[in-house]
Amino acid sequence: MSLRIHIDDSAPPYEQVRAQISEQARAGALPAGYRLPTVRGLAESLGLAVNTVAKAYRALEADGVIETRGRHGTYIAAPAATREASTAAQAYAERARRLGLDHDTALATVRDALRAAYGTD
Numbered sequence: 001m002s003l004r005i006h007i008d009d010s011a012p013p014y015e016q017v018r019a020q021i022s023e024q025a026r027a028g029a030l031p032a033g034y035r036l037p038t039v040r041g042l043a044e045s046l047g048l049a050v051n052t053v054a055k056a057y058r059a060l061e062a063d064g065v066i067e068t069r070g071r072h073g074t075y076i077a078a079p080a081a082t083r084e085a086s087t088a089a090q091a092y093a094e095r096a097r098r099l100g101l102d103h104d105t106a107l108a109t110v111r112d113a114l115r116a117a118y119g120t121d
Contacts, residue, residue: 001029001034005046015056017056018056021060025076064077064080
């Protein structure tokens with residue numbers, strides 16, 4: 001991860017941090033699951049106050065760009081569509097198991113549904 005803070009820039013430092021991390025995540029330079037430095041660590045490396053970086057991280061989390069996993073760190077979040085699809089897949093897997101479908105049958109059902117939805121053979 002490479003960030004540059006320009007003191008003479010009209011944007012405040014926290015906004016520069018937020019914008020650069022957001023852009024790098026969007027461009028794929030910071031892939032989903034990438035562990036970000038701690039607030040304190042990033043603040044030290046950039047020469048910023050801890051509260052400045054914390055404010056940027058809070059804004060990124062509110063935007064869904066990053067997710068904090070308690071004491072395990074802060075990570076680039078998966079795109080919203082991926083998170084929604086993952087939630088739906090988990091719900092399907094739980095329901096298929098409750099219905100008594102074995103793994104192969106549940107998987108075949110999903111493959112059939114995807115073929116129908118995407119119009120592929």
